[in-house]
Amino acid sequence: MQDTRASILTPVLIAGCTVLLVSFSIRASFGVFQIPVANEFGWPRAEFSFAIAIQNIAWGIGQPLFGAFAERFGDRRAIILGALVYAVGLALSSMAVTPEQHQMLEFLVGFGVAGTGFGVILAVVGRASSDENRSLSLGVATAAGSGGQVFGPPLAEYLIRAIGWQSTFLIFAVAILAVLAVLPLMRSPAPISRAELEQSLGQILVKAFRDPSYTLIFLGFFSCGYQLGFITAHFPAMVTEMCSAIDPGSLLAGLGIRTTSALGAASIALIGLANIAGTITAGWLGSRFPKKYLLALIYLARAIVAAAFIAFPITPASVLIFSLFMGALWLATVPLTSGLVAHIYGLRYMGTLYGIVFLSHQIGSFLGVWLGGRLYDIHGDYTLVWWVGVGVGLFSAIVHLPVREKRSELAV
Numbered sequence: 001m002q003d004t005r006a007s008i009l010t011p012v013l014i015a016g017c018t019v020l021l022v023s024f025s026i027r028a029s030f031g032v033f034q035i036p037v038a039n040e041f042g043w044p045r046a047e048f049s050f051a052i053a054i055q056n057i058a059w060g061i062g063q064p065l066f067g068a069f070a071e072r073f074g075d076r077r078a079i080i081l082g083a084l085v086y087a088v089g090l091a092l093s094s095m096a097v098t099p100e101q102h103q104m105l106e107f108l109v110g111f112g113v114a115g116t117g118f119g120v121i122l123a124v125v126g127r128a129s130s131d132e133n134r135s136l137s138l139g140v141a142t143a144a145g146s147g148g149q150v151f152g153p154p155l156a157e158y159l160i161r162a163i164g165w166q167s168t169f170l171i172f173a174v175a176i177l178a179v180l181a182v183l184p185l186m187r188s189p190a191p192i193s194r195a196e197l198e199q200s201l202g203q204i205l206v207k208a209f210r211d212p213s214y215t216l217i218f219l220g221f222f223s224c225g226y227q228l229g230f231i232t233a234h235f236p237a238m239v240t241e242m243c244s245a246i247d248p249g250s251l252l253a254g255l256g257i258r259t260t261s262a263l264g265a266a267s268i269a270l271i272g273l274a275n276i277a278g279t280i281t282a283g284w285l286g287s288r289f290p291k292k293y294l295l296a297l298i299y300l301a302r303a304i305v306a307a308a309f310i311a312f313p314i315t316p317a318s319v320l321i322f323s324l325f326m327g328a329l330w331l332a333t334v335p336l337t338s339g340l341v342a343h344i345y346g347l348r349y350m351g352t353l354y355g356i357v358f359l360s361h362q363i364g365s366f367l368g369v370w371l372g373g374r375l376y377d378i379h380g381d382y383t384l385v386w387w388v389g390v391g392v393g394l395f396s397a398i399v400h401l402p403v404r405e406k407r408s409e410l411a412v
Contacts, residue, residue: 059117
């Protein structure tokens with residue numbers, strides 16, 4: 001057992017986890033900016049929601065591009081470029097005063113997340129891991145993103161109250177640049193097969209696009225993005241407005257959560273905390289059971305948890321219970337989906353192939369964020385967009401079942 005742990009906790013994995021921790025601390029906090037920015041300028045909810053939606057679609061478009069860049073010019077150069085773009089987008093966002101400025105700048109932020117996010121980092125971690133430890137290593141790296149979600153929203157909520165949202169953006173810009181200090185550790189081998197070496201990117205893309213399983217994986221990842229995008233962007237505001245008041249004598253108040261605004265930020269952090277265990281468990285299970293069935297079960301469980309939450313009155317207790325259950329399932333799909341792509345199509349172009357699949361995730365995220373703001377402005381609540389999320393979750397549970405989880409000739 002000790003030897004297994006030693007082979008998993010490599011410098012590459014530690015560095016990758018550090019980058020993901022900081023990148024996702026920032027990225028997960030944008031829902032906390034929703035009300036302060038809108039209130040300062042008197043904007044409808046849809047305006048800043050659309051900026052976050054643009055960030056998500058830019059992230060999705062940028063993911064395969066950064067994956068291909070990393071495979072051509074090197075992983076570390078891709079991460080440096082991503083961090084620079086991320087920092088510029090955050091710094092300029094601190095000076096934005098119109099909806100259009102925020103929306104345009106979120107293209108930069110989204111591309112920055114792509115360069116410092118799952119697509120590039122998981123490809124490096126996957127190549128640096130042995131076959132028997134790869135699924136668990138991907139789970140540990142994904143859990144680091146959840147760790148960022150634990151710290152990011154409460155930190156953002158505190159900083160916004162203390163120094164304002166503009167200065168908070170600047171602090172986050174400095175933080176993403178500081179993480180580049182770990183890059184010397186990002187030296188990974190490339191354990192690829194002879195067949196992979198003989199294949200060009202164009203050839204492997206043609207083969208993948210002709211494979212029905214790749215299409216099903218692409219379609220199935222849509223609901224993950226829809227649900228995560230909507231909840232990350234709108235759940236803090238939803239809790240702030242729809243949750244019953246917090247009892248001053250309650251345990252929550254004793255823990256420093258005295259307002260529904262603080263509860264909204266804490267709920268995102270709790271989702272991230274629960275998902276640290278969820279993603280590591282999913283990674284461990286992925287090396288022992290068919291990944292497609294695990295994915296189907298996760299999407300089904302998400303739909304059930306979301307339906308139960310919205311069907312009952314929203315209280316501080318129900319928010320915490322939902323956050324724990326949804327958190328256990330939150331990013332559990334990522335090590336399984338990325339591991340499935342690596343298992344079927346090999347490691348040589350994993351960054352690009354997973355990046356294309358991740359585009360589906362971000363299309364879903366764009367729609368979840370944008371529809372959340374749009375339907376809120378129309379109906380005054382989030383109920384309809386929430387039930388749409390339940391429906392697409394059931395869709396993803398079904399489409400993963402026909403996937404052929406079989407290694408291609410490129411992965412042997």
